[in-house]
Amino acid sequence: MLALRGIEKSYPLAVGSLPVLKGIDLNITQGEMVAIMGSSGSGKSTLLNVLGLLDGFDSGGYDLDGVDMSGLSEKQAARYRSQFLGFVFQSFNLISFKTALENVALPLFYQKVPRRERQRRALEMLGKMGMDDRADHLPSELSGGQKQRVAIARALITSPRVILADEPTGALDSTTSSEVMSVLREVNASGITVIIVTHEADIAAKCDRTIRLHDGVIIEDGRSGEVVEPTANGAGSSD
Amino acid sequence: MMGLDRDRLIELVQVVVRNPLRAFLSALGAGWGLFMIIITVGAARGLENGVKADMGNDVANSMFAWTMSTSIPYKGYQRGRWLELDIDDVQWLEANTQHLDLVCPEIQLGGWQGTNNVIHGKQSGAFDVSGAIAEYQQVKPMNITNGRFLNQADLDAERKVCVIGSRVQDILFEFGENPLGETVQIQGVLFRVVGVYTPKGNDEDAQNEAESIYIPFTTFGKAFNTRDRVGWLSMLIKDGVDAEEAEEATKQLIKSRLSVHPDDPRAIGCWSMAEEFQKAELLFSGMRLISLLFGSLALLAGVIGITNIMLISIKERTKELGIRRSLGATPVRILRQIIGETLFLTLLAGLCGLVLGVGLLEAVDGYLESGGDAGVFRHPEIDFGTVLTVLCILLGMAIFAGILPALRALAIKPVEALRSEG
Known part of the structure; x- marks a missing residue:
C-alpha cells in the first residue's frame, strides 16, 4: 500500500540545511495498524507529512497504492489526499466556525459531492462515531474527545484507504485517549490502514507494529510489544 | 467559474x-x-x-454677426472705416452662403436704461425696440401668450404693428386690460399691438427679453429713418455644419461683400451659440x-x-x-x-x-x-x-x-x- 525507498528530506536554514529524514525505507501493507514513535525532532511528524502528501521530499521514492508520488503538483497531491488519505491531528483542526456536521462534510464538498448526499453521509458517519446528537454543535461546544471523534469522522467520510494520525491522543486525558484508540482500532478492523505518530508507549502498544525513529533514521521496526519494551517508561532518549 | x-x-x-x-x-x-x-x-x-x-431658451445653432470699423486699409479704403450692412447685403448673403439656413436682419432702437421712449396713455417706459422679420422666432423662440407674432404681410405692407414682451404689458397697461388692438407710441410713432409674448427661460437675458418690443423690419426703416440699414444679423447654421467653420465662412462672405481685407480681425463681430454649447x-x-x-x-x-x-x-x-x-x-x-x-x-x-x-x-x-x-x-x-x-x-x-x-x-x-x- 505504502512504500518508501530511501526518502531524504532536509529543511533549509539560513546557512546550510537541516537534514530531518536521512534515508527512510518503509513498507506498510493494506490493513496494518502502525505506530511511528520517536522523540521530538526525530522526524516522525515530517515522515507523516511526507506520507500524507502534505510535504514533499528531496530524494528517494514513494509509492502510494502502486503509484509513484514523487514530483506531484499541488493539484495532484490534493486529489490523492482526498482519494486515499484521511487525517487526524493532535489539535483536532476542526474549522471553528463550522458545525460538527459541516466539518465532517467538508472533504465531500471538495470532492464535489451534492449537498444532500454530503449531509446524509456526514450524519451517518457522525452516528458511527456516536456523535449524531452533536451534529449541530460548533467545535467550541464539544469536549476534547468529542472533537477528536468529529475529526476522525471527517477523516473517514471520504472512505480513505489510509488514516494518518498525528498524536491523536496528545491533547486528551487517558480515559478519552483509550476511547479514541478503540475507535481507531475499529476503523482499522474495517480494513483501513492506520498510521499513528505518537510518543506515548501505551498508545503504540495498542498498535500492531511499531516503528521507532531516531535522528531521521528508522532504528527499530517490529511487532509493537517487542519494540516498545526498551523505552516503556518514557518518550525514549531525549537528546 | x-x-x-x-x-x-x-x-x-x-x-x-x-x-x-x-x-x-x-x-x-x-x-x-x-x-x-x-x-x-x-x-x-x-x-x-x-x-x-x-x-x-437659446437655439443651439444660432449665430449673430455685426459690423464694426476696419483696422486694415484695403482696396483704396483707409483703415478705420465704419462698416454698415443693408438689406441688399442680407439678401446677397442668403443667396451666397453654403453654411446658413436663415439670415434675419435686425435693428434696434436703444432703450435699456435709456430714456423713456414708449408711451401708452399715461404710462411710459424705456424698452428695446427691434425691427425684425417673421422668421425671427426661429432664432429667438418665444411663447406667444396673446395674439400673434409679426408675419410676412406685416412686413410687405410695412404695417405699424408691434409685438410686446410681458413686462412691457405689465408696465404700460392696466391690470386686466387686453393690449391687443391698443396702440402704443414709440418715439412718436403709433403702433398697434398684435401680440404679447413671454421669453423662454428665466435668466437675466430672459428678463431683458420681456422688456422688448418687436416691429416689422420694413416699418422700422421708414418710421425711424434707418431705411435699409441693418443693425446685426441673426442666423441659423445648417444642420451638421461645424459652427467655427460657418462663422469663419460667413465673416469672409461679409468681408468680401463690404470690401474689407480678408485678414481684418476687427471689422466683423460674430458670436455663435453653437460654440458656447x-x-x-x-x-x-x-x-x-x-x-x-x-x-x-x-x-x-x-x-x-x-x-x-x-x-x-x-x-x-x-x-x-x-x-x-x-x-x-x-x-x-x-x-x-x-x-x-x-x-x-x-x-x-x-x-x-x-x-x-x-x-x-x-x-x-x-x-x-x-x-x-x-x-x-x-x-x-x-x-x-x-x-x-x-x-x-x-x-x-x-x-x-x-x-x-x-x-x-x-x-x-x-x-x-x-x-x-x-
Whole structure:
C-alpha cells in the first residue's frame, strides 16, 4: 500500500540545511495498524507529512497504492489526499466556525459531492462515531474527545484507504485517549490502514507494529510489544 | 467559474457572519467609494442639467454677426472705416452662403436704461425696440401668450404693428386690460399691438427679453429713418455644419461683400451659440470624467482597504486554509474561495454604496422638484450606462483586490498552515 525507498528530506536554514529524514525505507501493507514513535525532532511528524502528501521530499521514492508520488503538483497531491488519505491531528483542526456536521462534510464538498448526499453521509458517519446528537454543535461546544471523534469522522467520510494520525491522543486525558484508540482500532478492523505518530508507549502498544525513529533514521521496526519494551517508561532518549 | 451555488454562498455568508465588524470595516471603504462616485457623477450631472436648462431658451445653432470699423486699409479704403450692412447685403448673403439656413436682419432702437421712449396713455417706459422679420422666432423662440407674432404681410405692407414682451404689458397697461388692438407710441410713432409674448427661460437675458418690443423690419426703416440699414444679423447654421467653420465662412462672405481685407480681425463681430454649447459640452464632459476619475480613486482606496483586510484575514486563517488543503481542497478551490470572498464583500459593499448614493440623488431630486432652491443645480441623476460603467470598474477592482490575498493564500503550504497556532 505504502512504500518508501530511501526518502531524504532536509529543511533549509539560513546557512546550510537541516537534514530531518536521512534515508527512510518503509513498507506498510493494506490493513496494518502502525505506530511511528520517536522523540521530538526525530522526524516522525515530517515522515507523516511526507506520507500524507502534505510535504514533499528531496530524494528517494514513494509509492502510494502502486503509484509513484514523487514530483506531484499541488493539484495532484490534493486529489490523492482526498482519494486515499484521511487525517487526524493532535489539535483536532476542526474549522471553528463550522458545525460538527459541516466539518465532517467538508472533504465531500471538495470532492464535489451534492449537498444532500454530503449531509446524509456526514450524519451517518457522525452516528458511527456516536456523535449524531452533536451534529449541530460548533467545535467550541464539544469536549476534547468529542472533537477528536468529529475529526476522525471527517477523516473517514471520504472512505480513505489510509488514516494518518498525528498524536491523536496528545491533547486528551487517558480515559478519552483509550476511547479514541478503540475507535481507531475499529476503523482499522474495517480494513483501513492506520498510521499513528505518537510518543506515548501505551498508545503504540495498542498498535500492531511499531516503528521507532531516531535522528531521521528508522532504528527499530517490529511487532509493537517487542519494540516498545526498551523505552516503556518514557518518550525514549531525549537528546 | 464564479457560479454561485448554495454551498459557496453559505461559505461566503459564514465569512461575513464570523467576523461582522471586520467585514463591515473592509466593506465600508468600497461602499463609500462607490457612494462617492454616484454622488459626484450625479452632482456633476445636476450642474450640467441646470446650466443646460438655462441655455435651453437659446437655439443651439444660432449665430449673430455685426459690423464694426476696419483696422486694415484695403482696396483704396483707409483703415478705420465704419462698416454698415443693408438689406441688399442680407439678401446677397442668403443667396451666397453654403453654411446658413436663415439670415434675419435686425435693428434696434436703444432703450435699456435709456430714456423713456414708449408711451401708452399715461404710462411710459424705456424698452428695446427691434425691427425684425417673421422668421425671427426661429432664432429667438418665444411663447406667444396673446395674439400673434409679426408675419410676412406685416412686413410687405410695412404695417405699424408691434409685438410686446410681458413686462412691457405689465408696465404700460392696466391690470386686466387686453393690449391687443391698443396702440402704443414709440418715439412718436403709433403702433398697434398684435401680440404679447413671454421669453423662454428665466435668466437675466430672459428678463431683458420681456422688456422688448418687436416691429416689422420694413416699418422700422421708414418710421425711424434707418431705411435699409441693418443693425446685426441673426442666423441659423445648417444642420451638421461645424459652427467655427460657418462663422469663419460667413465673416469672409461679409468681408468680401463690404470690401474689407480678408485678414481684418476687427471689422466683423460674430458670436455663435453653437460654440458656447460646444465649450459647455467640453466643460461638462471634462467634469464628468473628473468626477468619475476621483470617484474611482476613492473606490480604489476602499478596494485597497479590502485587500489589506483580506491579507490580514488570510494570515489569521492560515490554519483553516491548511485544514482545507489537507481535506482535499485544490489550489484552484482555494483561489476561487478567496477571490469569491473578496468579490462578495466588495460587491455587497458596492451595491450598498450604489443604493445609498442613488437614494440620496433621488432624495435631492425630489426636494428640488418640490420647489427647493439650489441655484443652478437641477435634476441630479445618474444614468444606467454610468451605473453599468461604475459596476464594471467595481468588479474589476474587486478581482484586483482579491488577487493578492489569493496568491498569499496559495503560497501557504498545507504543512506550515497546520503547524501554525490558532
